[in-house]
Amino acid sequence: MKRIKTLNSAVLKQSAAKGGCGECQTSCQSACKTSCTVANQKCEQSK
Amino acid sequence: MVHTFQIKDKNIALDVNSGCVHVLDKLCYEIVSALEPPLTKETPEFLYGAIQDEPREDIDEAYSEIYELYSDGTLFSEDSYENIALDMKKRSPVKALCLHVSHDCNLRCKYCFADEGAYHHDRSLMSAEVGRRAIDFLIKNSGSRRNLEVDFFGGEPLMNMSVVKSTVEYAREQEKIHGKNFRFTITTNGLLLNDENTEFINKNMYNVVLSLDGRREVNDKMRVRADGGGSYDIIMPKLKKMADSRGQDNYYVRGTYTRNNLDFSKDVLHLADLGFKQTSVEPVVGDESEDYMIRREDLPKLFEEYENLADEYVRRRADGRWFNFFHFMIDLEQGPCVIKRLSGCGAGCEYLAVTPDGDIYPCHQFVGHEEYKMGNVADGEISSEIRETFENCNVYTKPSCRDCFAKFYCSGGCMANACLLCGDINTPHELSCELMRKRVECSLYIKACEAE
Numbered sequence: 001m002k003r004i005k006t007l008n009s010a011v012l013k014q015s016a017a018k019g020g021c022g023e024c025q026t027s028c029q030s031a032c033k034t035s036c037t038v039a040n041q042k043c044e045q046s047k
Numbered sequence: 048m049v050h051t052f053q054i055k056d057k058n059i060a061l062d063v064n065s066g067c068v069h070v071l072d073k074l075c076y077e078i079v080s081a082l083e084p085p086l087t088k089e090t091p092e093f094l095y096g097a098i099q100d101e102p103r104e105d106i107d108e109a110y111s112e113i114y115e116l117y118s119d120g121t122l123f124s125e126d127s128y129e130n131i132a133l134d135m136k137k138r139s140p141v142k143a144l145c146l147h148v149s150h151d152c153n154l155r156c157k158y159c160f161a162d163e164g165a166y167h168h169d170r171s172l173m174s175a176e177v178g179r180r181a182i183d184f185l186i187k188n189s190g191s192r193r194n195l196e197v198d199f200f201g202g203e204p205l206m207n208m209s210v211v212k213s214t215v216e217y218a219r220e221q222e223k224i225h226g227k228n229f230r231f232t233i234t235t236n237g238l239l240l241n242d243e244n245t246e247f248i249n250k251n252m253y254n255v256v257l258s259l260d261g262r263r264e265v266n267d268k269m270r271v272r273a274d275g276g277g278s279y280d281i282i283m284p285k286l287k288k289m290a291d292s293r294g295q296d297n298y299y300v301r302g303t304y305t306r307n308n309l310d311f312s313k314d315v316l317h318l319a320d321l322g323f324k325q326t327s328v329e330p331v332v333g334d335e336s337e338d339y340m341i342r343r344e345d346l347p348k349l350f351e352e353y354e355n356l357a358d359e360y361v362r363r364r365a366d367g368r369w370f371n372f373f374h375f376m377i378d379l380e381q382g383p384c385v386i387k388r389l390s391g392c393g394a395g396c397e398y399l400a401v402t403p404d405g406d407i408y409p410c411h412q413f414v415g416h417e418e419y420k421m422g423n424v425a426d427g428e429i430s431s432e433i434r435e436t437f438e439n440c441n442v443y444t445k446p447s448c449r450d451c452f453a454k455f456y457c458s459g460g461c462m463a464n465a466c467l468l469c470g471d472i473n474t475p476h477e478l479s480c481e482l483m484r485k486r487v488e489c490s491l492y493i494k495a496c497e498a499e
Contacts (some may be wrong), residue, residue: 002069002108002112003075003109004072004112005069005070006070006116007067007494007498008066008379008380009121009380010121011382012063012385013064013065013066013127013385014376016128016131016386017382017384019385020386022192023141023419024387025193025194025254026142026143026392027393028143029232029253029254029398031254031301031327031373032327032373033301033411033412034303034331034332034412034464035375035461035479036459036462037456038388038391038392039377039382039456039457039458040374040377040378041387042381042382045192046381
């Protein structure tokens with residue numbers, strides 16, 4: 001494509017099928033404690 | 048749903064439902080902003096009239112690229128997650144505890160949501176027995192979940208280091224018996240850090256959160272000692288030593304910004320200048336009558352701060368001064384699955400807080416609000432009524448999240464802020480939402496810059 005640069009593939013849709021194992025870190029245990037910041041957490045399966 | 052926005056020279060389209068991020072030239076940006084799905088294969092006639100300063104063949108070429116993304120399901124894609132959200136939390140075992148080992152603190156931070164450590168009760172320390180019972184409670188309620196987390200929190204947890212140690216020791220014994228893997232974290236102001244407890248923490252803690260607000264004058268205005276003096280000069284060298292001893296990884300130096308330092312980007316950069324590689328600085332939350340609380344009229348200044356910080360962030364990461372800012376972290380390929388994004392932090396279900404007396408609350412921010420008390424680790428029974436309130440809450444139960452492009456990044460916002468500041472778990476705190484949206488935009492802008 002000349003005019004558009006796509007930064008990533010459609011990961012969210014794919015993750016609906018294979019996600020949800022729940023083994024990842026709870027977001028408030030990382031650094032927030034007063035907000036809710038989930039999208040910057042790591043997927044346990046990708047480590 | 049597609050969210051288009053411009054920061055500096057970047058034209059960005061976020062396809063909310065697929066999570067795809069597209070960087071567009073000016074013409075494509077104009078076209079995407081004007082379109083509504085479903086798209087037709089041929090260029091819609093109205094575009095030629097709406098965009099008069101571009102040749103028809105250019106409009107056709109731009110539209111064909113846009114249509115290709117649409118056909119691939121990466122632009123104007125549909126939301127197919129609502130059914131997943133319906134009962135996903137009903138199956139969730141408990142996997143994380145915030146253990147309030149100390150309802151006492153050696154600082155008197157003026158913005159403390161925890162009533163300077165006491166949580167609206169007498170100052171107290173958790174006993175080793177309550178620590179053990181909390182571990183038993185977590186294991187018993189964790190189902191098949193292998194990775195379990197315990198955050199030692201307060202007040203100031205280093206004021207009760209003996210119980211931190213005995214609890215870790217007990218959990219290490221129990222994890223072998225029950226086939227679990229404990230990950231410990233600690234959130235500390237650093238005042239009592241010394242070589243001995245640093246060694247223990249580094250050996251046992253998966254993550255450490257170190258509290259410091261930034262510049263000396265900013266930190267010392269809010270983070271004061273019991274005698275009223277500032278804390279920066281005592282704490283900063285200790286935190287630096289701790290961060291270095293962990294190889295500048297698996298920790299965050301975490302600050303809070305208030306109305307007193309709306310130029311908070313200077314505090315983030317100050318932390319980076321000190322050599323901290325893992326930083327987090329968040330807006331204060333709490334009683335809106337306080338004069339240090341962020342107000343709606345402060346938003347334009349804060350938005351500008353986030354944008355300027357984003358530019359400096361890109362510059363430093365490229366020129367050998369790499370550092371990480373928690374709220375700009377975003378992994379577009381390997382971030383959390385959509386199920387986690389729908390459910391959020393898990394408070395009240397997966398994630399619970401335990402007080403020094405063993406009382407259980409939905410999270411650390413609810414502690415001291417008696418109406419949210421769910422039970423006690425002594426008998427391990429928890430209120431199904433309160434749990435249900437949290438189980439039933441997700442991105443789709445919050446009307447204001449439905450049309451928000453950031454919903455899969457914040458997962459509907461902090462439930463404690465919603466309950467305690469807005470009086471309803473399904474009403475997110477709007478000022479926090481505004482700031483979250485800006486942080487998401489800046490994070491994507493950074494990705495666009497770094498992809499060049």
